[in-house]
Amino acid sequence: MEKISVKVCVGTTCFVMGGANLQELNDIIPKKYGDKVEVTGSNCLGLCSINWEYSKAPYVKVDDEVVSEATVEKVLEAIDKKIGNK
Numbered sequence: 001m002e003k004i005s006v007k008v009c010v011g012t013t014c015f016v017m018g019g020a021n022l023q024e025l026n027d028i029i030p031k032k033y034g035d036k037v038e039v040t041g042s043n044c045l046g047l048c049s050i051n052w053e054y055s056k057a058p059y060v061k062v063d064d065e066v067v068s069e070a071t072v073e074k075v076l077e078a079i080d081k082k083i084g085n086k
C-alpha cells in the first residue's frame with residue numbers, strides 16, 4: 001500500500017486561522033498510523049488566497065484531497081476514509 005501523504009499548511013494565514021493546533025497531528029499520526037501515513041508541514045498551499053474573504057483556512061491536504069477549515073478530527077477522518085478505500 002502506498003503511503004498517504006498529509007501536508008499541513010504552515011503558511012501564515014493557515015497558521016493564524018487555527019493551523020497552530022494542527023501541529024498536534026505530528027504526534028498523533030505516527031502513533032495512530034505508524035508508517036502508513038507521512039505527515040509533513042508545507043508552505044502556503046496557495047489555497048488561502050483564492051477567495052480571501054471566505055477563506056476556509058486552515059488547509060490540509062490528504063493526498064490530493066483538500067481539507068478546509070481543518071481540525072485534527074477532520075484530518076483523521078479524511079485519512080480513515082482513504083485507508084478504508086484502499
Ligand code: FES
Nearest residue numbers: 009011014044048
Ligand atoms: S497559508 Fe495555507 S494555503 Fe496559504
